[in-house]
Amino acid sequence: MAKHLTLVEREFLHRLLKAKKTKAEIGALMNRHRSTIYRELKRNSNPWGYRPQAADRWTRRRREACRRPYKMKDIDLRLYVGERLAKAWSPDQIAGRLKREYSEQPDRRVSAPTIYAWIKRSAPRWQRWLRQAHRKQYQPFKRPAEVRIEGRPAVINRRRRYGDWEGDTIVGKGHRSGLVTLVERKSGLVRIDLLKNLTSMTTIRAVGRCLASLPRSLRRSTTFDNGPEFRAYAKLSQWLGLLVFFAAPYRAWQRGSNENLNGLVRQFYPKGTDFKKVSRREVKRIEQLLNDRPRRRLRYRTPNEVINEKLCRI
Numbered sequence: 375m376a377k378h379l380t381l382v383e384r385e386f387l388h389r390l391l392k393a394k395k396t397k398a399e400i401g402a403l404m405n406r407h408r409s410t411i412y413r414e415l416k417r418n419s420n421p422w423g424y425r426p427q428a429a430d431r432w433t434r435r436r437r438e439a440c441r442r443p444y445k446m447k448d449i450d451l452r453l454y455v456g457e458r459l460a461k462a463w464s465p466d467q468i469a470g471r472l473k474r475e476y477s478e479q480p481d482r483r484v485s486a487p488t489i490y491a492w493i494k495r496s497a498p499r500w501q502r503w504l505r506q507a508h509r510k511q512y513q514p515f516k517r518p519a520e521v522r523i524e525g526r527p528a529v530i531n532r533r534r535r536y537g538d539w540e541g542d543t544i545v546g547k548g549h550r551s552g553l554v555t556l557v558e559r560k561s562g563l564v565r566i567d568l569l570k571n572l573t574s575m576t577t578i579r580a581v582g583r584c585l586a587s588l589p590r591s592l593r594r595s596t597t598f599d600n601g602p603e604f605r606a607y608a609k610l611s612q613w614l615g616l617l618v619f620f621a622a623p624y625r626a627w628q629r630g631s632n633e634n635l636n637g638l639v640r641q642f643y644p645k646g647t648d649f650k651k652v653s654r655r656e657v658k659r660i661e662q663l664l665n666d667r668p669r670r671r672l673r674y675r676t677p678n679e680v681i682n683e684k685l686c687r688i
Contacts, residue, residue, distance in 0.1 A: 378433060379406075379410075379414055379433075380430075381426060381427070381430045383404060383406075384414075384418075384426035384429050384430055385426045386404060387400060387404065387411070387414065387424070387426065388424060388425070388426045390403060390404075391424060397411045397412055397415075414429070417429075417432075417433075418432055418433065445481070445484045445488065446484065446488065446489075446492040446496070448481075451482065451484060452492075452497075454468075454472070455468055455484070455489055455492075456497075456500065458471070459493075459500045459503045459504075460503065462503060464486075464504070465486040465487075465489035465490050465493075465504075466486040468486070468489060469483070469484060469485050469486040469488075469489060472484060521607070521618055521619055521620055522619065522620060522622070523597060523619050523620060523621050523622055523625075523628055524622075525619070526595075526597065526619045530559070530595055530597075530619075533559050533560045534560075535560065535594070536558065536560050536561060536591065536592055536594075536681075536684055537558070537590075537591055537592045537593055537594035537595070538558070538559045538560070538594055538595045538596070538597075539556050539557065539558055539559065539565075539585070539593070539595065539596040539597070540556070540557050540559060540596065540597050540598075540629045540631050540632035541554065541555065541556045541581060541596050541597070541598045541599070541604070541629075541632060542554075542555055542598070542599040542601075542629065542632045542633075542636060543555070543569065543572065543577060543599070543601060543603055544636055544639060544640070544643065545572065546643075546646075546647050546648055546649035546650070547646050547647060547648040547649075548648075549572065550571065550572070550648075550650065551568075551569055551570055551571060551572070551648065551649035551650045552569045552572055552649055553566055553567065553568060553569060553639065553643070553649060553657065554566070554567050554569055554577055554580045554581055554584070555632060555635050555636055555639060556581065556584050556585070556596070556632075557631045557632050557634075557635045558592070558677070558681075559631055560680075561672070561677050561680040561681050561684070562631070562669050562671070562672060562677040562680070563592075563665060563677040563678070563680075563681050564635060564661055564664045564665050564677065565584035565585065565661065566584075566639065566657050566658070566660060566661040566664075567580040567581075567583055567584050567654070567657065568580070568649060568652065568653075568654045568657050569649065570649075570650065572603050573603070574602065574603050574604065574605040574606040575606050575609070577603040577604060577606075578604070578606045578607065578609050578610050581596070581610055582609075582610060582613050582614060585614055585616070586613075586614060589685070590615070592681070592684075593614055593615075593616055594616070594617065595616055595617035595618070595619065596610075596616055596617075596618055596619070597618075597619045597620070597621055597628070597629055598618065598619070598620050598621070598629075599620075599621060599629060599632075600620055600621065600623050604620070607620075635664075638664060639660065639664075642660050643660075664677075665677045665678045666678055
């Protein structure tokens with residue numbers, strides 16, 4: 375996408391003009407098409423020639439002049455919006471009312487995002503009238519460098535050993551309950567547990583219950599999704615000695631085995647399931663069914679058979 379010349383480029387252009395370079399030569403030296411050079415000189419030259427500082431100033435003025443006027447500079451419109459905010463109207467309600475009352479006057483209408491932006495930038499006193507102002511602001515879960523997937527050992531990536539897991543949650547109706555799902559990367563062994571709520575401590579305790587009964591050789595590491603329900607991951611490392619890693623945002627294939635497992639679980643619990651009405655015993659029955667299901671990548675052995683062979687060799 376073409377961009378306007380910068381002041382540094384204009385100064386370079388000025389020096390090349392003084393050196394008697396042709397427009398084509400200037401374009402090649404500046405890595406710009408020659409038509410860009412012709413256009414720049416035509417727009418920003420005066421009878422005394424081309425001056426880079428003046429050219430840059432004129433360009434900025436033209437760009438400002440072609441912008442649409444900022445509607446919230448209109449004092450009558452600001453008064454209208456302020457009066458409705460004082461009556462506890464939402465910006466969406468104000469915008470909708472303006473559209474209804476001034477259907478033939480587009481300059482008197484304004485969108486809800488514009489009202490929100492005006493409040494944030496120029497009228498913070500109206501923040502307290504917005505319902506969102508009373509909501510707790512979501513703080514993104516910042517992962518330290520040592521738990522990002524880029525630092526995961528190559529032996530895990532190659533699936534050369536047992537004991538490396540992937541984990542995620544399946545959210546139920548109303549985001550009030552769900553399941554934690556875990557799958558061992560090499561054998562496909564499944565662990566599922568019920569979550570009566572989606573807090574981080576509840577989730578990490580459920581992960582601990584799923585893995586605590588396994589021998590140490592079968593619980594080496596786990597790679598989680600980026601959800602805030604795994605925020606207390608350090609507790610898991612402390613309890614079980616697991617290495618914990620997090621997949622990159624929007625990179626579901628980095629936990630491909632777990633994504634596949636969630637699809638299998640959805641056969642039994644479709645979206646909208648209220649897990650508050652599901653028993654842990656029923657969840658463990660589904661876990662057993664999946665562990666006794668033959669898999670093509672295991673040459674049609676079951677995860678339980680593969681793990682039992684591994685344990686017999688220990």
